Amino acid sequence: MVYIFLDLEWNYPLQIDRKTKQSCELYEEIIQIGAVKVNENLEFIDMFKVNIKPRVYPIINEEVKKLTHLTEEQLEKGMHFEAVNLAFLDWCGENYIFLTWGEDDIRVLHQNQHAYGIEQVRVENYGDVQKIYALQITKDYRQYALEKVLQTHNINGLIAHNALNDAWNTLQICRCLKLDIKKGLNDLSNPEEWKQKGNIFRRMGRKDEILAKLPKRYCFSNVYESKRSALKDSELTDFKCYICGSSVTYSRWVQQRKDKYISIAECTNGMKYFVRINFLKKKNGWRSNKIIYQITEKQEQLYKEKGQKQENAMKKIKENSKKKK
Structure with a gap:
């Protein structure tokens, strides 16, 4: 088994609108393929880089030129996509897994292969390093630009928006951050689990909107013999986080006022x-209601002050008890 870190550069129409996208069979035309082949220990085996002569969009979009620094003159000397595809699949071999930063590269590769009616790479042999990074490092399931990750972790990367360089940079992130590729691929093999985690991220994006609906008040019909027994009742205290849906853990309960x-x-x-x-x-015990707030600095400070006051009171009680003895 080998890992192939893959990156593509592609061109698209000079004018971008909905009609163009809908009427064009090949909206994003690959102009460069870069790949790095490594073993399961991420040790270098080989590399692949080819410029492709564009036929659908021979004029390079100015935005693409700025990013890739590729010109029409350079690409005119490139190979036709059909020949590149055949050479690339032969170079990949039989037992491989593609690793890319994001999902777009595999999608665009399939689109180009389909447009030319030629052999396609196996879609099951694929892993998204961006998602593995989110699972194992940030744990927030957000999308991160490749350059941003290199910068954040002080990883020396090659010049971006060159297919081979970006493939190499993706490999370097895996090496430097010691990403567990096997575990990551296994985690990503469950699309429902990833979908659930993606939903959490989307809720995180709406965090302010969701938390703006707080405070929420919950009334309970249970009657308790004492306040202490009430605070030990999970039916009264438990709730799920409004953002991620996970259970919450409480700090100790502190008396703010008498009740x-x-x-x-x-x-x-x-x-x-x-x-x-x-x-x-009540005549037969204590009734209760619970109010959940989005925490503020003022509330956090109030909790600390009341907690300290309670601790000081307990210390005095213990000291007085010792003196009496």
Whole structure:
């Protein structure tokens, strides 16, 4: 088994509009293929780089020129896509997995192969390093630009928007950050799990909108013998994070006033909430309601102050108890 780190550069029409996209069978035409072949330990085996002579869009879009620094003169000397595709598949061999930064490269490669009616790479032999990075490093399931990741982690990369350079840069991210490719590929093999995590990310993008709906008040019909027994009841205290859906863990409960208790709840992804439980005395015990707030600095400070006051009071009680003995 070998890994092939793949990157493509492509050209597209000078004028971009919906009609162009809908009427054109090949909207993005590949003009350069770059790939690096390594073993399962990410040790170098070989590399592949070819410029492709464009036929659908022989004039290079100015934006593409600025990014890739490729000119019509350079590409005029390139090979036809059919010949490049045959040479590339032969170079790949039989037992390989493509690794790309994002999903676009495989999609565009398939589009070009389909447009020319030639042999396609096997779609199952593919992994998205950007998603593996999100799973294992940032854990936020966002999309990150390749250059941004290199910069963030101080990885020395080659000049961007050159197909071979970007393939090499993707490999360097895997090496320097010690990404577990096998585990990442296995994690990505479950599309439902990734979809669920992607939904969490989308909710993170709407975090302000979602949290703006707080505070939320929940009333409970249970009657408790004491406030202490109420605070131990998971039916009263438990809730799921409004952003990621994970369970929350509470800091200790602190008495704010006579019949009000407060705590800070935190989910597995670090989202914090300020929670207040109000008690109301009834003939047969205590009734309660719970209010969940988007935490503020003021509330966090209030919790610390009340917690410290409670600790000081407990210390005095213990000291007085010792003196009496």
